[in-house]
Amino acid sequence: MGRPFTFPDRTIVVTGGANGIGYALAERFLAEGAARVVIADLDGERAEAAAAELGERARGHALDVTDAEAVATLIKEVEQDSPIDLWCSNAGVGTGGGLGTDAEWDTTWRVHVQAHVHVARLLLPRMIERGGGHLLITASAAGLLTNIDSAPYSVTKHGAVALAEWLAIRHGEEGIDVSCLCPLGVNTDMTAGDGPDAATRLGGDYIEPSDVADSVVEALTEGRFLILPHPQAAVMEQRRASDRDRWLSGMRRARARLKSGN
Ligand SMILES: NC(=O)c1ccc[n+]([C@@H]2O[C@H](COP(=O)([O-])OP(=O)(O)OC[C@H]3O[C@@H](n4cnc5c(N)ncnc54)[C@H](O)[C@@H]3O)[C@@H](O)[C@H]2O)c1
Structure with missing residues (x-):
């Protein structure tokens, strides 16, 4: 177990915080007493609107997480006022299905992997120097299991x-x-366009971003590494680890069922 995280008086950055899971995290962190939450998003206008909705302890910021210079600038700007206690590296992109185009591989690699490397290079040394800090990486169950629709999404989330x-x-x-x-x-x-045969449906019912925020707060408070808002993901991961061939056969059957609509 890691060290428990406490929210009151903390400074937190949430990337991809203008919408969805990131927005729910920002909202929940403020409810837990965070002093300051910076919502950093590619959509700067929406980030500012989100911050305005969330009140005076929130601030919106345009940020492309794949741009290391922009990440460095944001870190310096935020830390002029107070050190960042928790960085939520949450921005993500959906992709089309199949093996994907070179452009999709490039984008998903840069957003889902390289962006976290920028944060590790730029922020972790500062945190280490002052005695510690927290990093939350939003991956996906696709990174533990697989997403049988999109190879670039699945592979980069494994990364x-x-x-x-x-x-x-x-x-x-x-x-x-x-x-x-x-x-x-x-x-x-990200999932609004999912049809009845979307691979994500294999995981069961979709939950709400606020449910994810509940799980995140509980796990951070306990100092836990792996956060699984859907308890069935743990069972699925255990099945995969215990017999990989059996799991692959099961996934092939599940995909066939999904595609045939039964
Ligand atoms: N929705 C799901 O079912 C699901 C499941 C597992 C994991 N995730 C992951 O959760 C995270 C949040 O996704 P969401 O479902 O809330 O989607 P969303 O589309 O609602 O939000 C994603 C946000 O990321 C921002 N973003 C995209 N590229 C960016 C960039 N280069 N720099 C900064 N911001 C950028 C978008 O503008 C958007 O506001 C993603 O990493 C996603 O892969 C989502």
Whole structure:
């Protein structure tokens, strides 16, 4: 177990915080007493509108998480007032299905993996120097299991989980606590277009972003690494680990059922 995180008086940055899961995290962190929540999003206008909705302790900021210089600038700006206690690396992108285009591989790699590397390079040394800090990486259950629709999404989310584990191992003794959020389906803009045969449906009913925020607060308060807002994800991961061939056969059958509508 890592060190428990406490919310009162903390400074928190949430990337991809203008919508969906990130917005719900920002809202919940403020309700838990955070002093300051910075909502950083590619959609700067929406980030500012979200901050205005959430009140005076929230601030919106335009940020492309794939732009290391912009991330460095934001960190410096925020830390002029107070050190960042928790960085939620939550921004993500959906993709089309199948093996994907080169452009989709490039974007998903940069948003789902490289963006977390920028934060690790730019913020963790500052946190280590002052004695500690927390990093939350939003991966996905697709990064523990697979998403049989999209190869780029699934592979890059596996990368996000692997990186979160690596950072937790390498920096745990230096005061850095890492958590990795791995939901199955959540009702957000990203899944709004999901049809009845979307692979995410294999995980069961979609939950709400506020349910995800509940799980995140509980896990951070306990100092837990892996955050599974859908309890069935733990069972699915255990099945995969215990017999990989059996699991692959089951996934092939499930996909066939999904595609045939039965
Ligand atoms: N919705 C789900 O079912 C689900 C399941 C598992 C994991 N996730 C992950 O949760 C995270 C949040 O997704 P969501 O469902 O809330 O989707 P969403 O589309 O509602 O929100 C994603 C946000 O990320 C922002 N964003 C995209 N690229 C960015 C960039 N380069 N820089 C900064 N911001 C950027 C978008 O503008 C948007 O506000 C993502 O990492 C996603 O992969 C979602």
